[in-house]
Amino acid sequence: MTFFVTCSKGCLEQLSGEVQSLWSEHSLHLETIRRLESDLNVYKCAFNNVNTDLATAHKEKEHLETRLKGHRVVTLIDGDGAIFSKELIAQGQAGGLLAGKQLSESIFQHLSEQYGSHPYQLWVYVFLNKKGLMETLGRIGPPSIKSSFEDFITGFNQASERFSMLDVGNAKEAADAKIKCHLEDDLRLPQTFKVIFAGCHDNGYVTSLRSQITAGYKNKLILLKSYREMASGITELDLPVLAIPDLFIPQKLVEPASPRLPSYSSATKAPLSVVKETNKQQALANSQIVSPPATYSAIAANPYKREPTPELDSSEGSTSDESIYGDDLPHDAVVAAMAFLILQPLWKHNPPPCTLFYLATCKHGTSCKYSHNYYLEADDFENMRTNAKKQPCPAVNRGEACTWGEECCYGHYCPALSKCYFLKQGKCKFIGVNMHKDTKLSG
Template identity: 25%
Template structure:
């Protein structure tokens, strides 16, 4: 019995060891499997990281190429910009300036400056420069320049100032202008002679030019006295190129048409006059009766009776660029007052018949919507797209007659010496009715009206 117990005990011990061995081998197999799984996982992670690293390297290389290309493009653009600046003479913000454009027939310097002649001209230029720089400073680090251009009919202005009494001698104005021109290189007082259109065109062309210049920070237009500039100013302040870069320099109170545009208005009261020249209009007795040929008082130095007794030569035959309206068509004739008077070698301009409806229709066109006289009567307009008036329009015959009438309101620069048969401008005032000039802004001189004409509205000093 003892030996059997011992045998059983030995058998059980071996079985236990075998079981433990099997457990050990199973555990070892599990460990190896875990290690294999771990190695597979690590290999997958490493492979994924290698792929991502490769992609990042590719992105980095592409980015470097893009950076190199952007750097090269930027340098190319810088070189091209410098080349353009050199060729155009434009270096942004290195030469900022304010442009002062003045219609010298209406914006007048103070009397005490003009009376000083050359010295006064220099003082006026210096005071104008200082007033502009003080009021319109641009950059503390960059000095702003002031450029001034004044245009006027110097001969007419000097005569008007002498009649006003602010000058004893017309030559003083010429001395003042000489001093003004000597004071600063960019200061110029320009004599455009007897031509309102030339003065207007010069100012407006200068304004257009300087508005396109980056260095021009502001344009001061000395035109407060003349409502004819209103359409142009209104166009500019509603255009991105001119908005906030143009203002009106006021002398005498700004006319309502310009105020209505909403443009900025400034003034230098110590430099410019705030009143107009005191030029009395001719005082003529009003005719007591109306007849076919009205009787008017002659000028003191001329016998009107002698003029009427002299047979006037008939006016030359003039071919208008548009046909006149026939009497059988509903129309009215704006017939100027034509007494027994011969204005000169050319004679009287033939009257133009217009259709009332067409007249009212075109009068309603304002600003840049107005039709261009030159384009439709003589065309095409030489200004092209630079012209401030309408070209894209097909006027009727009645409307062309109205355009011709509007053109007639502007004086011909050659007056009675004009030898152009189909000249579209007026050679004497067409607005005289019953011995009175009724045009609110008549540009014709007194001697371009019939002797004894009275004036319903105050006249500009330059047209007396």
């Protein structure tokens, strides 16, 4: 019995020790739990603060991206093709201000309708050959257009601090080079919202535009239409188009054919309308001159005074003081010289007439090595067109797209096509691809 009591007492003591040990461990666990809960609360608070900071950072990022994206709108205008209307130019400085206002208001209205109201900032760059354009306008329109063109440019530049009409000179494709450079640089700026391109008359821009579209900037491009019909290559790009009525001249400038200078009868000294083929030889026979001048400039340099002829004079108010020839050249010399010149083919004159000046647009102006001073009739123009088609278009000859398209005055195909004698000898000047194919009969 004593043994049983002793064992029971020992077991109870052992059990009590184990209970106390378990309780101590439980207390330690509780302390650990309280400590962990405290740490968890600290981390929760820190996490909430991080979430708040992160949300604030996201908002700041979105705001910064919006500011970086901006709503900068750049308009690039090829002023040699997209020419402001003659009515606006004739108004001088006031016309320039009006053109700038009309352009900006139309662009802002289009952007608001298509993309919503935003704080758009508009930059406008117009690149042109000022001297060449002034000369052309002076020939096709009233004198007021040419004289007011300088004031028009001033007015346009004053329309906004971000408007610039810039003269690039008469170098070939100088305006094109400027526009292509701006096109690439402005499209790639994140601040640029849209680039409005006004060179839709010229297929020469197709490659640059297509390159930017391929690079992913199609959504930034808008075409500003000047001519009624855009160049075919530009149309195929399938870009949004903006048209502003009455802002630009709606078609290519074509200078009217001028009548040939009238010849003179040695008997009456009265001007005749034109020396016809039937009396050309007679004019030579009646002349006493031995060596008639061989160039137009020799005649034009010696004006001969004539009586007023209102029925032939295109300008009003002609007086006897007006002259087309001078006193230094005898009248009979004028008759013979005119007949001599008329009998000569155009290309034999020295210098010969400038094909681009009479059939298209010559950018060289007064520095051109060919003459711009001949007065041609309809048959002269027709002969010039026929002969020009016998010369290869430089662009097509190099395998490039011609910016004039079907309106090009030069030939896009050899007149003899596959039957060309010189092609078989390897000497034909038409060397571009497909320029001898019978299936291609149009330029």
